[in-house]
Amino acid sequence: MNSVLLTVDLTKAVVDEAIDRNDSIVIAYHPIIFRGLKSLTLKDTQQQSLLRLAAEGISVYSPHTAVDCARGGLGDWLADIVTGTPADPQELEDVPEDGEMSPTKRSPTKQNPADSEFPFPGDQKRPSYMLQHHPSQMSLKDKAIKLNNHQHDRYPIQATKVPGYPGAGMGRIVRLSKPVPLTDIIDRIGLGLGNPRGFPIAIPQGKQASDMMISSIGICAGSGGHLFSEMEKAGEEVDLLFTGELSHHEALAAIEKGKCVVCLFHSNTERGFLHGVLKKQLEVTIKEEWERIRNEERNKAGVSDEFMDHLDDEHVEVQVSEVDRDPYGIMISKAAL
Structure with a gap:
């Protein structure tokens, strides 16, 4: 899909969500890679998430700072x-x-x-x-x-x-x-x-x-x-x-x-900013950018029928993850309610 999934943290649950939705890109506010990696292995849960997304052709971008x-x-x-x-x-x-x-x-x-x-x-x-x-x-x-x-x-x-x-x-x-x-x-x-x-x-x-x-x-x-x-x-x-x-x-x-x-x-x-501000900004900008690209690519010679089918699809979507959450919550005694 021409779709973006917004999240604060790129957890395994968010990766499952992105794959199930067949998103094009995950914008994860927190970078999942903080230091240089010399190898990628399935034994590390974060690296496993990256490898799974790569295998599905789903990109990741982290705009934190x-x-x-x-x-x-x-x-x-x-x-x-x-x-x-x-x-x-x-x-x-x-x-x-x-x-x-x-x-x-x-x-x-x-x-x-x-x-x-x-x-x-x-x-x-x-x-x-x-x-x-x-x-x-x-x-x-x-x-x-x-x-x-x-x-x-x-x-x-x-x-x-x-x-x-x-x-x-x-x-x-x-x-x-x-x-x-x-x-x-x-x-x-x-x-x-x-x-x-x-x-x-x-x-x-x-x-x-x-x-x-x-x-x-x-x-x-x-x-x-x-x-x-x-x-x-x-x-x-x-x-x-x-x-x-x-x-x-x-x-x-x-x-x-x-x-x-x-x-x-x-x-x-951080999380509320994704829904309250960033989602709305991206919906406007991506629609404008996708329309520009569609018009440019249509005029190029040698465009395949399959690619032209993609260009005919004007739909774009930006969603906020439904499973992303802070690891901490607050437990309150029922007697205190």
């Missing part, structure tokens, strides 16, 4: 969630070409007060989040990511050194124009990332989550320890670290400095 760095990419998507701003690269204002870490300003959008459910007044019960491993199965309404929008500045933690891409780089720093309760930000994260039943947070000892007000946020998809360390070395201080995972000692160091930490497990900060 490019997606992280891109303006309007994964970093901006997470920043959109914590600020309550819908992800749309066209909304990003122009920033200088000088490579400086210049902030991109986002203005609050108007909403109908009747559409807002947060913050909860009085004794009203807070939401019970259900763990959903696959965000493509959720139906988000606009109100879920437009709650209490605040004007803010944002910029990369590490700006890209590649010329011609202002505003791109690793991670994001968000500076809100007004402090926001930590509990409000947790609501936005839960609604924007699949309504997990719960996720780890860390706050300074002697404090409650309801006590904390947040004016600035450091954001890194996946594992944020190294990037947050570089952020501090650059003199950038924030109130909240938002990432997929931090080590025990990194989290301890953060709360000792008065910071809060929100972790969602590594790939839960």
Whole structure:
């Protein structure tokens, strides 16, 4: 098929899915090969997956760092969630070409007060989040990511050194124009990332989550320890670290400095981007590219009847894996429900 399968991790289950679907290519956010290989063997599960896909003629492409760095990419998507701003690269204002870490300003959008459910007044019960491993199965309404929008500045933690891409780089720093309760930000994260039943947070000892007000946020998809360390070395201080995972000692160091930490497990900060942003972008781009190729190839001499049949097929498809998931979930006692 002229089809693409999107996944965060290229596991055996995803390989089975791609082969069953007869996809043309798997776009796996995480590279399955991290270091050079001197051999390929069926004894290694990851290499076995690669050999099976090769035998079926299915290609694999891993865009990890490019997606992280891109303006309007994964970093901006997470920043959109914590600020309550819908992800749309066209909304990003122009920033200088000088490579400086210049902030991109986002203005609050108007909403109908009747559409807002947060913050909860009085004794009203807070939401019970259900763990959903696959965000493509959720139906988000606009109100879920437009709650209490605040004007803010944002910029990369590490700006890209590649010329011609202002505003791109690793991670994001968000500076809100007004402090926001930590509990409000947790609501936005839960609604924007699949309504997990719960996720780890860390706050300074002697404090409650309801006590904390947040004016600035450091954001890194996946594992944020190294990037947050570089952020501090650059003199950038924030109130909240938002990432997929931090080590025990990194989290301890953060709360000792008065910071809060929100972790969602590594790939839960990444998977929703595939369905919410990348799938839609690829559907448009691939259709345009396939139409261009079909027109060019038809005009070439010596095109076989079989190849012409392929060119007559205008169908293209982009799907998000239904079996891809983070290895960690949360088990909760029935007595606690």
